[in-house]
Amino acid sequence: MSGHWESPGFSRREAVKEDVVSLDCYLDNAATTPVAPEVARAMLEAMGVASEHRLIGSFANPSAAYRWGVQASRCVDAARGVVATTLGGQADEVVFTSGGTEANNLAILGLASALRRRGRHLITTEVEHRSVLDACHALEEEGWEVTRLPVDDAGQVQASQVQRALRPDTVLCTLAHVNNEVGTIQPIAEIAQALGTRGPILHVDGVQACGKMPTPYALWGVGLASLSAHKINGPKGVGALWIRAGVRVRPLFHGGGQQGGLRPGTENVPGIVGFRRALELATADATETTRRLREHKLRLWRRLREALPGLAANGPDPEDPVRAAPHILNVCFERCLSGVVRAEVLLHRMEEHGLACSAGSACSARRPAPSHVLVALRLGQGCIGSSLRFSVGLQTATAEIDRAVDIIRTVVSEHAEVAARWSR
Amino acid sequence: MVPLSTREELVIGRYAEIALKGGNRRPFERALVRRVKDQLGERARVEVSGGRVLVHLVPGAALSDATLALCRSFGVVSAQPAVRLLRPVEMSEVASEVIALAQQAIQRGASSFKVAARRADKGFFLNSLELNRVLGAAVAEATGLRVDVHHSDLELEVDVRPDAVFLAGVRVAGPGGLPTGVSGRAVALLSGGIDSPVAAYLAAKRGLALSAVYFHTFPYTGEGARQKVYDLCRRLTVYAGPVRLWVVHFTEIQEAIAELVPEPMRTVVARRMMVRLAEEVARREHAGALITGDSLGQVASQTLEALSAIGEISTLPLLRPLVAWDKTEIVSLARRIDTYSVSIRPFDDCCVLFAPQHPRTRPTRAEAARAEERLDIKTLMASALRKSERLRATPGSLEPLTLQDVR
Numbered sequence: 001m002s003g004h005w006e007s008p009g010f011s012r013r014e015a016v017k018e019d020v021v022s023l024d025c026y027l028d029n030a031a032t033t034p035v036a037p038e039v040a041r042a043m044l045e046a047m048g049v050a051s052e053h054r055l056i057g058s059f060a061n062p063s064a065a066y067r068w069g070v071q072a073s074r075c076v077d078a079a080r081g082v083v084a085t086t087l088g089g090q091a092d093e094v095v096f097t098s099g100g101t102e103a104n105n106l107a108i109l110g111l112a113s114a115l116r117r118r119g120r121h122l123i124t125t126e127v128e129h130r131s132v133l134d135a136c137h138a139l140e141e142e143g144w145e146v147t148r149l150p151v152d153d154a155g156q157v158q159a160s161q162v163q164r165a166l167r168p169d170t171v172l173c174t175l176a177h178v179n180n181e182v183g184t185i186q187p188i189a190e191i192a193q194a195l196g197t198r199g200p201i202l203h204v205d206g207v208q209a210c211g212k213m214p215t216p217y218a219l220w221g222v223g224l225a226s227l228s229a230h231k232i233n234g235p236k237g238v239g240a241l242w243i244r245a246g247v248r249v250r251p252l253f254h255g256g257g258q259q260g261g262l263r264p265g266t267e268n269v270p271g272i273v274g275f276r277r278a279l280e281l282a283t284a285d286a287t288e289t290t291r292r293l294r295e296h297k298l299r300l301w302r303r304l305r306e307a308l309p310g311l312a313a314n315g316p317d318p319e320d321p322v323r324a325a326p327h328i329l330n331v332c333f334e335r336c337l338s339g340v341v342r343a344e345v346l347l348h349r350m351e352e353h354g355l356a357c358s359a360g361s362a363c364s365a366r367r368p369a370p371s372h373v374l375v376a377l378r379l380g381q382g383c384i385g386s387s388l389r390f391s392v393g394l395q396t397a398t399a400e401i402d403r404a405v406d407i408i409r410t411v412v413s414e415h416a417e418v419a420a421r422w423s424r
Numbered sequence: 425m426v427p428l429s430t431r432e433e434l435v436i437g438r439y440a441e442i443a444l445k446g447g448n449r450r451p452f453e454r455a456l457v458r459r460v461k462d463q464l465g466e467r468a469r470v471e472v473s474g475g476r477v478l479v480h481l482v483p484g485a486a487l488s489d490a491t492l493a494l495c496r497s498f499g500v501v502s503a504q505p506a507v508r509l510l511r512p513v514e515m516s517e518v519a520s521e522v523i524a525l526a527q528q529a530i531q532r533g534a535s536s537f538k539v540a541a542r543r544a545d546k547g548f549f550l551n552s553l554e555l556n557r558v559l560g561a562a563v564a565e566a567t568g569l570r571v572d573v574h575h576s577d578l579e580l581e582v583d584v585r586p587d588a589v590f591l592a593g594v595r596v597a598g599p600g601g602l603p604t605g606v607s608g609r610a611v612a613l614l615s616g617g618i619d620s621p622v623a624a625y626l627a628a629k630r631g632l633a634l635s636a637v638y639f640h641t642f643p644y645t646g647e648g649a650r651q652k653v654y655d656l657c658r659r660l661t662v663y664a665g666p667v668r669l670w671v672v673h674f675t676e677i678q679e680a681i682a683e684l685v686p687e688p689m690r691t692v693v694a695r696r697m698m699v700r701l702a703e704e705v706a707r708r709e710h711a712g713a714l715i716t717g718d719s720l721g722q723v724a725s726q727t728l729e730a731l732s733a734i735g736e737i738s739t740l741p742l743l744r745p746l747v748a749w750d751k752t753e754i755v756s757l758a759r760r761i762d763t764y765s766v767s768i769r770p771f772d773d774c775c776v777l778f779a780p781q782h783p784r785t786r787p788t789r790a791e792a793a794r795a796e797e798r799l800d801i802k803t804l805m806a807s808a809l810r811k812s813e814r815l816r817a818t819p820g821s822l823e824p825l826t827l828q829d830v831r
Contacts, residue, residue: 342777348643422682 024354025404027300029231029393030180030208030328031358036233036395039277043235046075046273062267063258076267079276083240086210086283087225088218090245095262096272099239100207101131102252103226104174106241106263107203108135110249111172111224112144115201119169120144123200125157125186126376127179132205133372136174151376154316154323155184159194170200177209181373181389182315183328185209192221201247207231207239211282212327213290223247229271233394234278238271282394289394294326296392296401301329303405308412310335314379314387327392332379334386336412339419341386346411353407358389430510433487436592437477437494440501441602448606453477455603455631456499459665463493487528491596496663498629500598506581509589515550518589519562522580525593526563529578532594536572537563541582548584555582602631604665609633610713610743611706613698614669616652616771619717619746621660621763622754626745627715628664635709636660636667637702639674644778648771655766657817663761666818668825670705673811674698677804678778688784689795691725692733696792699737701805706740713741719754720747729786736789 026034035043048059057068062076081091097103112122124136126148136146147165149157162173173195177188192202201223209215211232217225224247228239243249243262255264282289301318305311314330316323333341343359350357374384390404439456453472460470460479467485471478477500479490487505494503505528507521526537541555550558559582564571569578583590610632612624628634638653650671657667677697685693702714718726725734735742746754758764784791814825 340777344646345643345777348646351646352643418679421679 021352021354023356025400025407026356027390027392027396027400027404028356028358029396030183030389030391032230032236033233033393034395035235035274036278036281038281039234039274042277043270043274046072046270059269062269063256072269073267075269076272079272082276082279083227083242084218086215086279087206087242088216089242090218092260093218093243093245095241095243095259096267096275097239097241097263098237098268099230100129100205100226100228101239103207103228103239103241104129104131104203104205105135106249106252107224107226107243108132108172108174109138110252110262111201111203111247112139113250114248115171119167119171121147121167121170122172122174123147123149123162123165123170124174125149125151125176127151127155127181127184127373128174128176129180129205129207132174132176151184153377154320155179155182155373155377156316156323157186157191159187159190162191163194166195166199172201172203174203174205176205176207177215178206178212178325178328179315179373180208180328181371182330182377183208183325183391184315185213185323185325188217188222189220195221197221208325208328211279211289212293212325214286217242218244224249229275229278232278232282235271235274238268238275240275290326293392293394293396294321296396296398297327297329297390299398300390300392300401300404301331303402304331304408307405307409308333308336312383314374314377314383328389329391330374330387330389332383332387333412334380334383337386337416337419339422341382341415341419343386343388346386346388346415349411349415350407353411355404355407358391359387430513432508433481434506434508435479435481435487435490435494436504436506437479437497437500437598438502438504438595439475439477439499440600441499452499452603452606455606456497459497459499459604460493462665463496464490468493495596495598497603498599498601498631498663499603501600502595502598504592504595506590506592509591511586511588513589515558518582518591519559521591522559522582523563523566525580525591526567526569526578529594530567530569532596534569534577534594536570536576537578537580538571538573538576539563539580539582541584543584545584545586555584599629599663601629604628604631605633607631608713609635609709609711610715611635611637611702611709611711612715613702613717614638614653614656615717616649616656616767617717618751618758618764618767619719619722619754621656621717621767622758622761623715623717623743623745624660625663625757625761625763627713627743628660632664632713632715634660634664634667635670635705635711637670637672637705639698639701640671641674641678644675644678646771648769652766652769652771654815654817654822656763657815658819658822659761659763659766661817661819666816668709669815669817669822671813671815672701672705673808674701677808680799680804682778684798685795687780688782689787689792690778690780691783692730692787692792693796693799694778695725695730695734696737696796697799697801697804699734699742700801701808703738703740704805704809711740713743714738715743715745717746718744719749719751722751724783724785727785729788733787733789733792 046058048056057071060068060072062069062073080094083094084091097106140146149161149165151157175186178185188204195202203224204217204222206215206225207228210227223244225242230236251262253264258264258267312332314332318324318329347359370384374387456477457470457472467482468490469480481490491503491505494500539556539560541552543552560571563569578594581592607630610627612634614620614636624634636657640650657669661667681690681694706714718731720726816823816825
């Protein structure tokens with residue numbers, strides 16, 4: 001095949017002053033991450049566009065009977081193996097999805113549908129991601145009972161709470177390994193142990209944990225685990241659900257029987273290949289990855305606290321390696337500034353300086369309601385309205401952290417200066 | 425010359441008010457034709473004939489597009505799809521065309537019909553009563569529509585002329601009003617909320633071309649708010665034609681107000697500043713009026729006293745099409761013109777930081793003037809306008825304009 005395809009043109013018609021401010025410090029990695037160049041290269045190859053002069057077969061449909069199809073299906077299987085390895089499971093237990101939200105929905109709704117004759121009670125927490133909360137709510141509307149466990153001031157639930165909430169008709173317990181807003185690590189191993197091998201299935205939303213810290217869910221006795229590629233420098237639109245052999249899940253979609261019928265539809269081969277590469281990059285030296293993320297986060301935290309007296313961390317103590325995730329820092333500016341502080345105003349001021357962070361989680365930042373996670377931590381209204389989340393990623397550099405500290409300091413004093421003039 | 429095809433599709437646009445306006449009639453008709461042409465481009469030939477707008481479709485163009493274009497043009501009272509068949513023509517052909525027109529009408533909810541035939545060519549082998557009977561029976565059989573000669577939903581018109589047979593179907597209601605631009609130009613103050621685009625729509629319906637102004641208060645409102653106004657502008661262009669949008673930098677004014685104006689009066693003073701700026705924009709846009717979405721008594725700045733204290737600033741007519749509308753009425757029109765879904769999109773609005781806890785609901789004009797005494801109005805306005813951006817919105821795009829006219 002010759003290179004007669006025109007290169008795709010990008011319309012700049014709607015570009016209105018959008019790119020004037022360059023993104024110098026990206027500290028919103030819990031929302032999403034940039035794709036690693038190696039990942040992009042692997043994906044490009046899997047799309048079949050590696051060469052302009054020769055058609056390579058890697059774009060073929062994995063279900064096709066010819067050799068190129070078989071090769072594509074081998075790529076998917078190899079990626080399954082890599083995902084399984086990070087969880088300590090088997091390759092044939094992995095189903096690729098369109099991302100974390102679909103994985104969570106497939107886990108919760110799919111398992112509920114398969115086990116609805118055994119019982120109709122499930123346990124979750126007050127601090128879950130919207131995809132889990134809303135899937136549970138959907139079941140509630142169908143007559144299921146949901147126990148939502150409260151968390152302590154650090155955002156943690158204890159295994160004993162889960163044990164007390166157990167009922168004979170409990171079929172599922174679902175919670176996130178790492179909270180997406182404040183970074184609390186839940187004691188998954190202990191909870192799995194408390195549930196026992198014969199009890200309800202444990203589903204872990206591992207989207208924020210995977211690639212950042214050890215996630216040997218299979219060894220801990222977890223039944224289902226959700227993952228997502230774009231949080232670890234992979235592409236958007238691909239994720240996975242690991243389903244331990246023997247756990248029954250009913251598919252949400254119907255179609256051509258791909259992936260054992262659990263998630264029919266032609267596999268997103270480039271996405272899956274990118275996911276695999278991103279996982280490999282993150283886990284090649286897993287201890288080092290965790291250490292680096294933690295080092296960046298602590299550098300940010302320590303330097304910010306030094307620069308801004310009164311700054312407080314929400315959720316777990318950032319220094320606590322057991323309860324605080326290595327990459328997420330949620331801080332409250334209430335006591336750094338006098339008068340009313342609105343996190344969004346600080347966020348926009350930072351945006352003007354080229355720093356991106358988040359007020360609440362990105363999925364719900366556009367709704368004016370206060371974050372349900374911060375509410376569950378029993379923080380005051382003033383604190384909730386003035387909290388920002390900073391999250392580091394694998395590509396974050398030390399200089400980026402130092403620049404961010406400068407920007408945050410400037411913004412806070414800028415804001416203080418303007419607000420001090422306002423008469424109330 | 426393209427040979428006349430034996431079959432032509434067209435849509436008839438009728439207008440009422442234009443016809444009443446004696447000497448203005450020609451420019452009104454021209455404005456209407458221009459508006460319809462703008463929407464259809466190469467897909468149709470548009471002309472005025474016999475007090476109606478005729479949209480002749482180029483072969484391959486969709487009749488529904490032309491109907492829709494007429495139904496989105498202010499001034500049009502109804503749009504009626506029609507077919508012209510050159511004679512000689514077989515009766516079976518006429519019947520099948522009439523049936524097709526009836527089927528279109530069923531999609532729009534018609535359940536009964538009658539055929540109204542005329543025979544300008546008295547030599548035609550069927551007279552008008554026979555035509556009614558023959559074609560009526562064909563339509564009833566083919567579509568299942570009920571014949572009702574007194575209260576039918578649908579009148580299928582058949583006109584046998586010496587050269588052609590002319591068939592016309594359902595009349596779809598247009599928006600009414602006056603063609604865009606014939607009343608001049610006005611500047612609409614858009615906030616991103618539900619009311620202001622509806623007000624702009626209603627003003628445009630009376631023949632006003634639109635310019636718009638949005639007051640951007642970054643970082644107290646984010647880029648999401650600006651995007652909402654962009655999207656609202658684009659939806660307005662569907663009816664009102666291209667809209668020029670000014671994004672005026674309002675941050676420094678808002679901050680100065682927070683610093684220098686007593687708290688209860690801040691909302692009124694901010695609104696007075698907006699009117700001043702909008703008037704300046706109007707001057708540069710050669711516009712003759714301002715449009716706001718005020719509805720009497722809806723919020724603190726919309727009491728009669730507040731409207732008076734804000735309105736006195738304007739030397740141009742300040743049009744408030746929604747002044748006597750209830751929220752439910754506004755919402756229902758917003759849904760109909762498709763701005764509602766954009767208006768309710770959530771975004772972070774931190775202007776609440778500036779909203780007084782206890783706003784003065786019945787300010788006098790003198791109080792308002794006193795409250796803004798300490799503001800350097802001239803300098804603030806000049807700076808706000810200098811930092812503003814100008815864009816041109818059409819249904820398909822939004823492009824920045826040069827800053828030449830801004831200076």
